[in-house]
Amino acid sequence: KAGVTQTPRYLIKTRGQQVTLSCSPISGHRSVSWYQQTPGQGLQFLFEYFSETQRNKGNFPGRFSGRQFSNSRSEMNVSTLELGDSALYLCASTTRGINTGELFFGEGSRLTVL
Amino acid sequence: AQRVTQPEKLLSVFKGAPVELKCNYSYSGSPELFWYVQYSRQRLQLLLRHISRESIKGFTADLNKGETSFHLKKPFAQEEDSAMYYCALNSLGNEKLTFGTGTRLTIIP
Numbered sequence: 001k002a003g004v005t006q007t008p009r010y011l012i013k014t015r016g017q018q019v020t021l022s023c024s025p026i027s028g029h030r031s032v033s034w035y036q037q038t039p040g041q042g043l044q045f046l047f048e049y050f051s052e053t054q055r056n057k058g059n060f061p062g063r064f065s066g067r068q069f070s071n072s073r074s075e076m077n078v079s080t081l082e083l084g085d086s087a088l089y090l091c092a093s094t095t096r097g098i099n100t101g102e103l104f105f106g107e108g109s110r111l112t113v114l
Numbered sequence: 115a116q117r118v119t120q121p122e123k124l125l126s127v128f129k130g131a132p133v134e135l136k137c138n139y140s141y142s143g144s145p146e147l148f149w150y151v152q153y154s155r156q157r158l159q160l161l162l163r164h165i166s167r168e169s170i171k172g173f174t175a176d177l178n179k180g181e182t183s184f185h186l187k188k189p190f191a192q193e194e195d196s197a198m199y200y201c202a203l204n205s206l207g208n209e210k211l212t213f214g215t216g217t218r219l220t221i222i223p
Binding site for chain 1: 148150157158159160163200210211212213214215216
């Protein structure tokens with residue numbers, strides 16, 4: 001089985017721009033979560049989707065949004081980028097949910113905001 | 115609010131010596147605890163979860179609700195154990211993981 005795939009792997013943006021990151025989960029996985037990883041804050045939960053519905057959301061401003069498609073692929077969008085948004089964005093998928101299965105992580109999309 | 119604390123950012127242990135990575139949590143309900151590991155140039159992956167009560171790669175972790183701890187232990191460290199270790203908590207019915215800030219374990223040959 002192919003693992004969780006995230007694109008793009010690296011990207012550079014400037015302040016004020018917006019960015020869209022994509023995540024393809026493992027085949028058969030319906031739950032997709034997003035995390036932001038920074039050296040100072042570690043891994044912080046952004047949101048989780050299951051069957052196209054957002055089930056949970058972390059404490060991030062409204063500039064951070066996401067969605068899930070019928071094939072379970074997910075995208076997250078960050079608008080009006082700020083320097084502090086520079087981070088590694090990790091996507092993870094699982095069959096039904098965190099309690100019932102382990103999370104399988106992608107390699108991440110490294111965003112640099114200049 | 116749920117919170118996970120890993121007090122050691124860095125931990126160095128000699129090969130063959132015992133390893134203990136500390137994890138404390140705060141959550142008023144019934145938690146689910148996990149340890150995730152990231153080896154050099156690899157993806158973050160699940161090492162073990164408390165509900166399974168299993169030993170993976172010689173590592174064990176016991177949930178101590180009285181002390182709100184979930185320390186990771188291994189009796190004899192091996193060089194391949196060098197990695198970044200994250201403790202994580204999920205509350206029942208809440209589909210999100212709260213991670214600690216991680217401990218970088220280095221095994222000294």
